[in-house]
Amino acid sequence: MAVVAAASHSTLPLSATTTTPRLLPSGSRSAQISSARPKRLPPLSCAAAAATPVAATAAGKAGSWRELFSLNAWVVGDYRRLVDAVGALEPRLRGLPDERLRAKTEEFRARLARGETLADVQAEAFSVVREAARRTLGMRHFDVQIIGGAVLHDGCIAEMKTGEGKTLVSTLAAYLNALTGEGVHVVTVNDYLAQRDAEWMGRVHHFLGLSVGLIQAGMRSDERRANYMCDITYTNNSELGFDYLRDNLSRNKEQLVMRWPTPFHFAIVDEVDSVLIDEGRNPLLISGEDNRDAARYPVAAKVADLLMERVHYTVELKSNNVDLTEDGVTYAEMILGTNDLWDENDPWARFVMNALKAKEFYRRDVQYIVRNGKALIINELTGRVEPKRRWSDGIHQAVEAKEGLKIQADSVIVAQITYQSLFKLYPKLSGMTGTAKTEEKEFLKMFKMPVIEVPTNLPNIRVDLPIQAFATARGKWQYVRAEVESMFHLGRPVLVGTTSVESSEYLSDLLKARNIPHNVLNARPKYAAREAEIVAQAGRKHSITISTNMAGRGTDIILGGNPKMLAKEIIEDNVLPFLTHEPPDVETIGESTSHKGLSKIKLGPSSLGLLAKAAIIAKYVHKSERNEWPFQKARSTITESIEMSHTIGMEKLQERLTEESEMYPLCDAIGLAYLTVLQDCEIHCSAEGAEVKALGGLHVIGTSLHESRRIDNQLRGRAGRQGDPGSTRFMVSLQDEMFQKFNLDTEWAVRLISRITNDEDIAIESNAVVKQLLGLQINAEKYYFGIRKSLVEFDEVLEVQRKHVYNLRQVILSCDSESCSEQIFQYMQAVVNEIVLGNVDAQKPPDTWKLENLLDEFVSLGGKMLNGNRQIIPSLYSSSVDILTLRCFAESFKEIQEEDLLSSLEQIHGCGSMRVDNFTLPNMPESPNSFRGIRKKTSSIMRWFAICDDDTLKKGRYTNIVNMLRKYFGDFLISTYLDAVQESRYDDTYIRGIEREILLKTLDTLWKDHLVNMNKLSSAVNVRSFGHRNPLEEYKIDGCRFFISMLSGTRRLTVESLLHYWSSPMESEEIFNMEDQ
Helix, strand or coil: CCCCCCCCEEEEEEEEHHHCCCCCCCCCCCHHCCCCCCCCCCCCCHHHHCCHHHHHHHHHHHHHHHCCCCCCHHHHHHHHHHHHHHHHHHHHHHHCHHHHHHHHHHHHHHHHHCCCHHHHHHHHHHHHHHHHHHHHCCCCCCHHHHHHHHHHHCCEEEEEECCCCHHHHHHHHHHHHHHCCCCCCEEEEEEEHHHHHHHHHHHHHHHCCEEEEECCCCCCCHHHHHHHHHEEEEEEHHHHHHHHHHCCCCCCHHHHHHHHHCCCEEEEEEEEHHCCCCHHCCCCCEEEEECCCCCCCHHHHHHHHHCCCCCCCCECCCEEEEEEEHHHHHHHHHCCCCCCCCCCCCCHHHHHHHHHHCCCCHHHHCEEEEEEEEEEHHHHHHHHEECCCCCCCCCHHHHHCCCCCCCCCCEEEEEEEEEHHHHCCCCCCEEEECCHHHHHHHHHHHHHHCCEEEEEHHHHHHHHCCCCCEEHHHHHHHHHHHHHHHHHHHCCCEEEEEHHHHHHHHHHEEEHHCCCCCCCEEECCHHHHHHHHHCCCCCCCCCEEECHHHHCCCCCCCCCCCHHHHHHHHHHHHHHHHCCCCCCHHHHHHCCCCCCCCCCCCCHHHHHHHHHHHHHHHHHHHHCCCCCCCCCHHHHHHHHHHHHHHHHHHHHHHHHHHHCCCCHHHHHHHHHHHHHHHHHHHHHHHHHHHHHHHHEEEEEECCCCCCHHHHHHHHHHHHHHCCEEEEEEEEEEEHHHHHCCCCCHHHHHHHHHHHHHCCCCCCCHHHHHHHHHHHHHHHHHHHHHHHHHHHHHHHHHHHHHHHHHHHHHHHHHHCCCHHHHHHHHHHHHHHHHHHHHCCCCCCCHHCCCHHHHHHHHHHHHHCCCCCCCCCCCCCCCCCCCCCHHHHHHHHHCCCCCCHHHHHHHHHCCCCCCCHHHHHCCCCCCCCCCCCCCCHHHHHHHHHHHHHHHHCCCCCCCCHHHHHHHHHHHHHHHHHHHHHHHHHCCCCCHHHHHHHHHHHHHHHHHHHHHHHHHHHHHHHHHHHHHHCCCCCHHHHHHHHHHHHHHHHHHHHHHHHHHHHHHCCCCCHHHHHHHHHHH
């Protein structure tokens, strides 16, 4: 599943009907960008630069002519012609009524059906979406957003700074590509964002007549199928990957949920760097369970507690690896009472090593949290809990044993794929993010996707203050606390980014000691459930927010606060107590957001009156209900009422309340109260936002450098959105985990700091120190890039194999009865070919061939059906099977000796002609005449052509004899099988169902085993580097050998299973239980 670049930039007349040039035609991306630089730059005056908004923005931001004349600026400038074309159409479209504007969708589809391309309708389609968004959302795409949409349509990555409206940008490319009717996937990083975008942006697509689907965790198969069939489907990356894997484990077409046979057409990946890079190290796995070794993990955990670092084992933080010393091995063997930790019959080494890794590398509240008796993984890059994810290779069980939790079953891989391989399946792929330029080389190398920096709509005036370095962690945290306190007294909002739950709560304790009110956002459920509310209010005056990387993506921080979130909180505070008396579950609802130190919102008389009315109606509704409302139901009712109010509007709600026949119009009352309160909140937030801007805007503090500059830039990007003022400061300690983990040499920095000051807790802003620290960060980036590159290279081997197997599965699932039978005939012929070619040599005479071995293998092929075993009794067979047919076959080959076959081959040597459709060898058993009908005769003839055209056979003097031998035994096996099936009393539907079931089960069984073997191989080949052999090349060679063996075994097992079934259908029910064994 792999997915290259020379662009010719043609000129474009600026007319409303012209078509815009495709910057990057499909399949030729990176070279187009790399060759886009003109040979000679045209003269450009300062006045001309100022007259061009895109160029002026780029120049203003960079402050240098070098940036103005950069390749990116020229690419963006090329898109300017599209912007002008879209703008020229806007006045005409604004005058169209809603029905005429909606009808444009069918007009575009009709034009495409007549042979026009997407490029022909791009400008007009973009203009239609811009007008639809203005009417439905009250949001008009800025010119730079039009550029962003074009970048996405051209299969590139659009880098747009935080707050520039990436979500709105996606509607342009999604709508345009959905016109083909092949489906568009908009992929986000979690369920919340997928649902938000589907409901929010879906209003634009619904208005234009497109269907919008949403995939969420917990959906049924029929719901998923319906949503994938929509024109545009919103989903998150993990649900998409698991749906693809599950579809390739399904047993019939009815279980498929994606658009087969072409489930992938075009995808827009939001936060593309997070999905393809941050998540690139972790493949998606579907696994079964294996409980055999569960009792060993607690024992190994106790052994690990007794072993001491540097005495019994050594630790390598960089690679998360431990090695037992000789003393450690001896001590562990003594404790466990075994003579050899690596004894195959009593293996303890894997469990002890995993227990040591759990002890040293997997820390509670850093890598995982414990909730409800389970160890839940914290994604270190996003800070979010991932309840469905488990570490593989026994690590998760070792962590559970360390914490004294119930040991869950070991995982056995059933299906797997990396995100890189998954998204390479799209013929056309694009992405958007705020931070991708630093990883552009990786995107180009891995996905052939260039990164285009889209200019900001307003200049970025954020101030990035110099990094402060500290010799100790204690000094760093004291300075962080002091800076937060200083900003709090000024009134400026502060966002503090931390790298773990542990450090966020440590800083929280420091602030509590100083009586500074603040909110904490980390993976703990009491905080995570209120993520959107906490982040949305992080821009209010005096607001202090301590967050892990959860605050890095998703919800914008608006200076002065988010009025919609504030209004919703006010409604909940005033209405919820009257609807339910059930206390909220902190685990699912979260702790209420702290408003200490924040200004109170002044509500007008109308708002207070409507709030009181909603509360009274809620009280009467609660009394009229016989049963107590659950808290979740009450909260959902409020949420639905608020969503309804946005759709209906204030005037309509007022009319409905005056005409309401219902005694207690709860939803309408809540909706109207919300819209009225929202107006007051908007006034308050606007005024407070102006105050915050005057104070300097949001101040962001980073408490550690991350493993990538890109993640640091995500945190910086929270400040200074859409031209707002803001500032950022990073404070790092030489004791930070990154420096320890990578064993980076920081002694030079400690010595330098000691020369500058005797106080090791003081901050240093030396350029020399900072430059060196950033250099260490780049080294960490290179290390992780190497890991991802290695993973991709290794997975490319499995990728080709996975494609072959999954394509074969889809053929089996979707084929008709004739195609299914033909697949079985090919399997049978292939098995015969392997038997024959394994015992003969076309370059040597037949008397040197191993004919006796050939006969033995062929006779043993069918087990009970073919082996002539006299112990088989008729009672084992179904009465519907012609036992005489089966016994005749067995008897036929019972008396055949090697000499008989050799004599037969000598007779046909030099034979001039033969009858292909009914071929037999002289003096050999004749096969049943089952090739009746034109299709079966045609099938027989086509197999003969395939045998003759076989390039894998070494050509020689006796090639024709070898081919006739293959033809004879193949025909005999197939015709006997057909005869047995035809003599049964089962109808064709049942027979084809049995054949399809066996084909799929055998393929799945051996594919699972192959995945296990390939994972073991990927670990084993690294050892071969000590022998100066390339591990990747070794993996390719052995992986290819394993795969060929797997396919051969699949064919053999399929044929044996089919023959066994028709020899004894009643006994063969075990075939259908193979999956559980």
